Amino acid sequence: MAAEPARPEPADPSVRPAPSGRPDPPGPPRPATPPGLTRRRLVRGAVAAAASGGLAAALDACAGEAAPPEPAAPVLRPDGGPATPARAPVRPGTPPAPAPLPPGLPPEIVHGPRDRLLVALTFHGQGDPALAGALLAEAERAGARVTVLAVGTWLDAYPRMAHRVLDGGHELGNHTQHHADVSAMGADAVHAEIAACADRLRRLTGSPGRWFRPSRARHATPLVLRQARRAGYAHCLSYDLDPLDHTDPGPEAVAHAVLSAVRGGSVVSLHLGHPGTVAALPAVLDGLHRRGLRAVTTTEMLTP
Ligand SMILES: [Zn+2]
Helix, strand or coil: CCCCCCCCCCCCCCCCCCCCCCCCCCCCCCCCCCCCCCHHHHHHHHHHHHHHCCCCCCCCCCCCCCCCCCCCCCCCCCCCCCCCCCCCCCCCCCCCCCCCCCCCCCCEECCCCCCCCEEEEEEEECCCHHHHHHHHHHHHHCCCCCEEEECHHHHHHCCHHHHHHHHCCCEEEECCCCCCCHHHCCHHHHHHHHHHHHHHHHHHHCCCCCCECCCCCCCCCHHHHHHHHHCCCCCEECCCECCCHHHCCCHHHHHHHHHCCCCCCCEEEEECCCHHHHHHHHHHHHHHHHCCCEECCHHHHHCC
């Protein structure tokens, strides 16, 4: 579980323009599979809909991309709230207290216990909300729970997604406000990036979430670790398995990359907003099941 030294990731060759924004889908979260529609058809439909809508997959690699993606530019009110009319009911409520973590966890979590059959599928939280909803629904049909590290501008553009994640039993965390290269920023700028996203999470859900994952870096630098702690995050969440799904290698390649390397305690880096990742998820979850592994939230994986 020891943190490795931070190192820059290779540049992402698949740089593409950021997607144009899409309005939040109206109404409540999508229901489970409608009658007469198989889960695979539903996922294929969501993927096809995204493709035919001309939405390029989000340029949103967690590590190494050349430029941060720009989501739909929401018009912020002076108080920083979402554009009017508000497109999502804000339900601060009282979130359940998170389970206590075991003592002795390092400041940077790279993987969980190797002697338990639990893995954490962790997602860069950004991109087309229809694809995100399809992915979450697919996970829920298989009884899997995931961890979504949300980018603050994504929450501004699609505030409904915060509760959509939590309502599915998943975990929601912080992935900075703008997904900039935090490793290259000064202390106060890093803190502002983390704190701004934390504010969005708190406003939308009542909690800033437990986990912070640095943007565009696999590992947190000492400066980033300090600023995360200053912003209230005792642990940064890295990962030990990167199937490079953000390069869109195809669903089979994503599933193979995960299943050929996954083991108990793996923290897998994945990305919302990529049709190939949505299409790969059924095979990934089937493969985990065959190996006796269960996809749970990061907190569940780390909690005895
Ligand atoms: Zn990311």
